[in-house]
Amino acid sequence: MTEKNEIHEKNETTETTEATEAKKTTGTTATNAATAAAAAADKTERVKLSQWDAIVLESVRSLGLTDEEILHRTAQGDLPASRDEAIPSFEPLLTLQAEQPETFERAVTEGYRIKYNTLGGINTWIRIVFGREAEVERSEGIEGVASELTPAERDRLEPVLSIGWTIEPQQSGETNGEAAPYRIVPVRS
Numbered sequence: 723m724t725e726k727n728e729i730h731e732k733n734e735t736t737e738t739t740e741a742t743e744a745k746k747t748t749g750t751t752a753t754n755a756a757t758a759a760a761a762a763a764d765k766t767e768r769v770k771l772s773q774w775d776a777i778v779l780e781s782v783r784s785l786g787l788t789d790e791e792i793l794h795r796t797a798q799g800d801l802p803a804s805r806d807e808a809i810p811s812f813e814p815l816l817t818l819q820a821e822q823p824e825t826f827e828r829a830v831t832e833g834y835r836i837k838y839n840t841l842g843g844i845n846t847w848i849r850i851v852f853g854r855e856a857e858v859e860r861s862e863g864i865e866g867v868a869s870e871l872t873p874a875e876r877d878r879l880e881p882v883l884s885i886g887w888t889i890e891p892q893q894s895g896e897t898n899g900e901a902a903p904y905r906i907v908p909v910r911s
Contacts, residue, residue: 866907
């Protein structure tokens with residue numbers, strides 16, 4: 723074999739080896755990326771709470787307790803008395819913390835999604851969290867909860883709603899951070 727042929731053959735072998743390694747690396751990288759994405763989705767997916775547990779948690783939060791205080795005081799069974807006659811007791815949080823401590827901790831520190839919403843529950847959640855009175859429309863075909871929300875409030879409410887609910891703006895255009903009218907409605911097909 724001539725020197726020129728040997729160099730050409732060596733280059734082809736090197737290119738083939740590099741291409742094979744690149745395929746392996748790309749395949750591994752893609753697999754690792756997919757695995758990492760799935761793991762990240764698992765970690766960032768919100769835990770699910772019953773609507774009542776979510777309302778009770780937000781009632782405790784509305785008393786000015788920090789996440790750490792909520793976790794500590796619930797673990798100690800030392801929650802303050804409720805100031806809202808609609809929520810007679812914070813006992814459901816004690817039960818949730820005792821039966822599902824990881825779910826409870828993640829709900830407090832990372833957020834949650836409500837398993838199943840009702841019109842009345844959405845109305846109560848908005849009143850407790852944002853201090854706003856909302857209007858509930860129960861007529862068939864136009865069911866929904868109407869409320870003024872700032873962009874930050876809308877962004878806080880949206881991931882909490884159970885699947886099957888959406889927030890519809892009632893005016894077009896920019897709100898410049900001001901409250902605007904929205905309707906929280908079941909998704910219609």
